[in-house]
Amino acid sequence: MSIFIDKNTRVVVQGLTGREGQFHALRNRDYGTQVVAGTRPGKGGEDVQGIPIFNSVEEAVKATGANTAMTFVPPAFAKDAVLEAAIAGCELIVCITEGIPAKDEAEMYDILKHTTNAKLLGPNCPGLISPGKSNVGIMPHEITKEGTVGVVSRSGTLTYQAVHELTKLEIGQSTCIGIGGDPVPGMSFIDVLTAFEDDEQTNAIVMIGEIGGSAEEEAAEFIKHNISKPVVSYIAGVTAPPGKKMGHAGAIVSGNKGTAKAKIEALTEAGVKVVKNPTQIGTAIKDVI
Amino acid sequence: MNLFEYQGKKLYERYSIPTPSSFFIKNLEDLNNHKSFIFPLVVKAQVQVGGRGKAGGIKLVTSLDELKNAVNEILGMDIKGHKVESLLIEEASTILKEYYISFTLDRSAKKYLMLLSAKGGMDIEEVAEKNPEDLIKVYISPSQGLSEDTVTDAINDAKLDPEFKNELKDIILKLYHLFIAGDCDLVEVNPLAITNNGVLALDSKISLDMNAEYRHEEFSTFEAEIPIPEAEAFAKSKGLNFIKLDGSVGIIGNGAGLVMSTLDVVSEHGGEAANFLDIGGGAKAETVTSALEVLESDSNVKSVLINIFGGITRCDLVADGIIEATKGKLLKWPIIVRLDGTNAKEGLEILRNHENEKIIISESMDDAAKLAVTESQ
Numbered sequence: 001m002s003i004f005i006d007k008n009t010r011v012v013v014q015g016l017t018g019r020e021g022q023f024h025a026l027r028n029r030d031y032g033t034q035v036v037a038g039t040r041p042g043k044g045g046e047d048v049q050g051i052p053i054f055n056s057v058e059e060a061v062k063a064t065g066a067n068t069a070m071t072f073v074p075p076a077f078a079k080d081a082v083l084e085a086a087i088a089g090c091e092l093i094v095c096i097t098e099g100i101p102a103k104d105e106a107e108m109y110d111i112l113k114h115t116t117n118a119k120l121l122g123p124n125c126p127g128l129i130s131p132g133k134s135n136v137g138i139m140p141h142e143i144t145k146e147g148t149v150g151v152v153s154r155s156g157t158l159t160y161q162a163v164h165e166l167t168k169l170e171i172g173q174s175t176c177i178g179i180g181g182d183p184v185p186g187m188s189f190i191d192v193l194t195a196f197e198d199d200e201q202t203n204a205i206v207m208i209g210e211i212g213g214s215a216e217e218e219a220a221e222f223i224k225h226n227i228s229k230p231v232v233s234y235i236a237g238v239t240a241p242p243g244k245k246m247g248h249a250g251a252i253v254s255g256n257k258g259t260a261k262a263k264i265e266a267l268t269e270a271g272v273k274v275v276k277n278p279t280q281i282g283t284a285i286k287d288v289i
Numbered sequence: 290m291n292l293f294e295y296q297g298k299k300l301y302e303r304y305s306i307p308t309p310s311s312f313f314i315k316n317l318e319d320l321n322n323h324k325s326f327i328f329p330l331v332v333k334a335q336v337q338v339g340g341r342g343k344a345g346g347i348k349l350v351t352s353l354d355e356l357k358n359a360v361n362e363i364l365g366m367d368i369k370g371h372k373v374e375s376l377l378i379e380e381a382s383t384i385l386k387e388y389y390i391s392f393t394l395d396r397s398a399k400k401y402l403m404l405l406s407a408k409g410g411m412d413i414e415e416v417a418e419k420n421p422e423d424l425i426k427v428y429i430s431p432s433q434g435l436s437e438d439t440v441t442d443a444i445n446d447a448k449l450d451p452e453f454k455n456e457l458k459d460i461i462l463k464l465y466h467l468f469i470a471g472d473c474d475l476v477e478v479n480p481l482a483i484t485n486n487g488v489l490a491l492d493s494k495i496s497l498d499m500n501a502e503y504r505h506e507e508f509s510t511f512e513a514e515i516p517i518p519e520a521e522a523f524a525k526s527k528g529l530n531f532i533k534l535d536g537s538v539g540i541i542g543n544g545a546g547l548v549m550s551t552l553d554v555v556s557e558h559g560g561e562a563a564n565f566l567d568i569g570g571g572a573k574a575e576t577v578t579s580a581l582e583v584l585e586s587d588s589n590v591k592s593v594l595i596n597i598f599g600g601i602t603r604c605d606l607v608a609d610g611i612i613e614a615t616k617g618k619l620l621k622w623p624i625i626v627r628l629d630g631t632n633a634k635e636g637l638e639i640l641r642n643h644e645n646e647k648i649i650i651s652e653s654m655d656d657a658a659k660l661a662v663t664e665s666q
Contacts, residue, residue, distance in 0.1 A: 020571075020601075076503060098570075101472055101501035102394060106431035109399055114432065126600065140600050140631050155546020156570070160598045160630055161654065181545065183396050210546050213396045236550040239562070241534065260553075277554050279655040 002130030002175045003150070003195040003202070004092055004119070005068065009134045012037040012057055012066035012090070014073050014081045016048050020096075021072035024138050025051065028070075031135045036064040057088035070127065070136050071095040078123060079104040083111060086118035094136050095122035095186070105184040112186070120186025126156040126178035139163075139176060147172015149285055150196035152189060153208035154181045154215070158236060158278060162206055165282035171289075174201040181210065189219035197227050204230045204289045206281055207272070211237030212258045220266035230288035231272045234281055235260045290497045293335045295377045296511050297493030303507075304467040307460060308490045311379035317360050328352060329381040332359040336371040344368045349381060374516070382489060387480035388449055389413050389424075390461060391494075392468040401429040403465070405447045409480040423447075435465045456488040457481075464490070472501030520586050527579035529568060536561025537665040539584040539593035539622070541577070543568050543602045551596045554654060560662030563590045570601040577610025585621070592664035593624045596654055597636075604628040604636030612643050620647040623664045627657035 011028070015021040016038025026049060029035040037052055037060035044055035054060040057069060069085035071078060071093060078097040085093045100123050112120055121128060127137010132146035143160060145167045153159040159178050166173060177192050179185050189207060196202045205227070209216035216235065223231055238260040264274050275284050292300075301308045313335075314320060334346030341347060346368050348359040356378070366373045387410030395402040405425040408416045417424050425447040429435050440458050449457055460481065468476045477494040484491075502508040517525070524531030530545070534552075538560045542548035545567050552562045566583065568576050577595075584590050597607050607628065615624070624647060628636045640650055651657035 075500065099500045101504075102474065102498045103431070103469060103472055103501070106394060106399065106401065110430055110432040138601055143630060153546075155544060156600060157542075157544030157547035157598045158550055160600055161547060161550070164598070164629060183394055184399055208546070210549060215397070218397060234550075236546050236553060238553045239556040240549055240552065240565075277557055277655060278550050279554075279653060 002133055003192070003199050004121070004175065004177070005128060005130050005134040005136055007133050009068050009136065010034045010036045010064065010066045011068045011070055011136055012039060012060045012064070012085070013051070014039050014057065014069055014071045014085065016040060016051060016053060016072075017043060018072055022048055024072070024096075025070070028135045028137075031141050033134045033136060037066050057085045057090065061088045061090065066090065068092045068094065068136060071097055073097060075099040075101070079108045082108055082120060086112055086116040090118055093118055093120045093186070094125070094127045095120060096125065096127060096138060097122070098124040100124070100182070102183050105182060109184050109186060119191075121177065122180045122182075122186060124182045125180030125185070126159060128175060128177040130175045131173055137178070139178070143167055144176060145170070145172040148174055148201060148203045148289070149206060150174050150199065150202040150204070151176040151206045151208070152192040152196070153178050154210050155208060155236060158208050158210075158234075161278045162208055162234070162281045165279055166206070166285060169282040169286055171282060171285055174199060183213070189215050190222045193219060193222060193227055197229060202229065204232070204285055206285060207231055207233045208278075209233065209235045209263055211235070211240055211260050211263070214258060216263040217266045220263075220270040220272065223267075223272060224270040232281060232284045232288065233267050233272045233274045234278050235263045235267070235274065236278075290499050290508070290512060290515070291337050292493070292495045292497065292511055293337060293375075293515070294333065294493050295335055295375070296514065297495040298377070299507075300467060300471055300495060301490055301493060304463055304471065306463045306467065306490050307488060308493075309380040309382055309486070311377050313375060313377055314360070315375045316364065317357065320357070320360065326353065326356065327380065330356060331379045331381045332356065332363060333377045333379060334363050334366060334368060334373040335375040335377055336368050336373055338369045338371045341368050346373065382482065382484035382486050382491070384480070384482045384484055384491075386450055386483040388447075388482070389416070389479045390464065390481050391475065391477035391479075392465055392473070393475045395428065398428055401431060401468070403427040403429060403435070403443065405443050405449075407448050409482070413479060434469070435462065437462065450483060453483055453488055460488050460490065472498045472505060474498045520583055523586070524566070524579075524583045527583075528576065529566060529580055529583065531583055532565040533587070534562050534564050535589070536563045537589050537591040538661050539563045539566075539587065539590040540596070541566045541568060541580045541584070541593065542596040543570065543572060543598065547596065547598055551594065551654070551658065554658040555594065555662055558659045558662040560658075560665055563587055568602070572602050572607065572610075574606050574610035574613055577607050578614040581611070581614040590622055591666075592622050592661045594657055594661035595624060595626045596657060597628050597630070599628070599630030599632060602630075603632045604630060605632040605639060608636035608639035611648065612639065615645060615648065620645070623647050623649055625649045625651050625657050625661045625664065627651045627654055
């Protein structure tokens with residue numbers, strides 16, 4: 001098992017004809033992911049290297065049985081694209097698009113929550129990979145290895161760093177998930193932790209957080225009461241100066257809320273092994289499994 | 290992006306939010322653009338820092354002489370490290386009551402949050418701490434919005450003056466409209482005042498969501514008016530996310546998380562980062578060349594650490610960029626390079642084939658950071 005995606009995942013790519021969409025969809029397909037359809041209004045009937053294009057997600061789902069959407073459309077259209085995929089019946093929507101206005105994200109989340117059962121990963125995330133089974137997103141699969149450690153992170157490149165440290169020590173991963181660093185992410189740490197706890201393949205968890213917001217503190221509280229599997233964590237931004245916004249819309253430190261210190265304390269208190277340096281993630285996991 | 294008060298008040302005008310009439314000046318001569326003044330007026334320093342009133346950055350004036358004196362005094366003043374470069378001159382109001390209101394996004398609730406209090410005009414964080422019952426919190430569903438009834442209830446709950454409830458309701462709904470339609474991360478009015486001229490938004494603290502810049506022409510106009518240091522402006526023009534810090538290890542990396550983490554690891558090894566510089570995803574060779582140019586302008590830099598984990602970013606292009614930037618140059622500092630991920634082998638090959646004793650390849654992030662720290666000391 002793995003979480004959210006496996007060999008039966010059938011992906012429709014929104015924005016397949018764009019540069020990024022095409023590049024990653026083909027890479028995902030080469031890896032073995034079933035990329036069954038793409039959408040681009042007005043280009044229905046065409047294809048991208050054998051992947052059929054439809055005018056709408058609804059048509060794509062009907063014709064191909066797609067159950068997962070991967071969204072590459074530009075920020076201005078991303079909210080509508082995600083809602084379209086949900087209404088068409090996709091169970092999982094992986095939104096890669098970066099730079100969506102916060103108001104659109106908040107509204108999108110609210111509508112999804114109240115009207116559909118679809119799960120949203122992202123926006124502004126690298127997607128997820130279950131090594132050996134399926135890759136839906138932009139993670140470099142070369143650094144992954146099939147195994148038993150679940151990885152969840154708010155940061156893209158730090159996820160790669162963590163996975164790299166594990167693979168280097170011959171420790172494989174069940175699923176690696178980037179939830180994205182935006183203000184209103186779809187799936188939270190807690191959603192992913194819950195799935196890892198229930199997943200038979202996963203026997204330990206790596207959680208990578210960063211300064212800003214309170215998602216890590218909430219996750220810590222959740223871990224304390226609900227997670228029996230060992231968790232290793234790393235928090236980026238210990239030395240980030242307060243009040244500076246370092247790239248991620250989410251990574252803003254204000255006052256003493258959301259500081260690395262507060263997060264590390266909360267996680268440690270919840271029994272999580274927090275490492276000081278991302279290169280220690282591999283050995284820390286080795287110690288607990 | 291945080292706006293100055295005068296910029297926020299331009300948005301008030303656009304959204305028909307009642308505020309005292311005012312004008313903006315950058316020097317004493319600008320006063321000549323105005324034929325007559327109706328006193329009393331308030332002279333307000335335009336700085337993006339709280340507590341300017343206590344620091345002497347706000348003055349009430351009742352004559353032209355007093356106005357000129359105040360302008361001379363406040364312009365150029367240093368308020369908590371912020372130099373006063375401009376002033377807002379505003380019609381004075383007799384304040385009868387001061388309230389507080391703000392709209393923001395509560396990230397953990399994933400809803401908008403309205404905070405309302407009858408105890409305005411003071412530090413609201415203090416009110417929240419000492420008298421939490423005086424701060425009314427209203428969560429707003431992003432898909433359903435804020436209804437008139439909810440606002441009426443909040444006005445009652447916060448014990449605002451019932452005599453002005455219609456005016457208050459009107460201004461609160463307009464502020465909410467500004468928050469939503471204006472794509473603001475924050476709209477804060479402290480004080481929202483009952484004055485001899487009715488209910489007025491006397492101050493403005495507004496932060497804009499720059500992801501929404503594409504649908505607001507005024508965002509770039511505001512942005513152009515906000516001074517940023519030269520190096521940051523240059524970096525921005527090249528599409529780089531750069532923040533100057535105080536240390537001596539120059540940092541270049543891809544992805545905000547990895548760069549923040551690099552700062553931390555440098556600090557763990559006893560060094561201090563000179564900057565935060567994220568080249569973003571999918572960087573080209575030119576991006577890396579520009580990044581190195583940005584660091585060249587900082588005389589504090591003693592060593593440079595390039596930490597790349599390629600995903601969308603290709604390490605061979607990063608290596609090309611390093612070669613391009615250093616070709617035929619006498620390097621001021623050593624560059625420690627760590628490449629992993631997409632096309633890392635090709636990238637390292639490029640660097641090895643181009644011998645330069647100042648470019649040092651490191652196998653891991655930790656070793657690279659250690660070396661960069663040693664070289665910076």
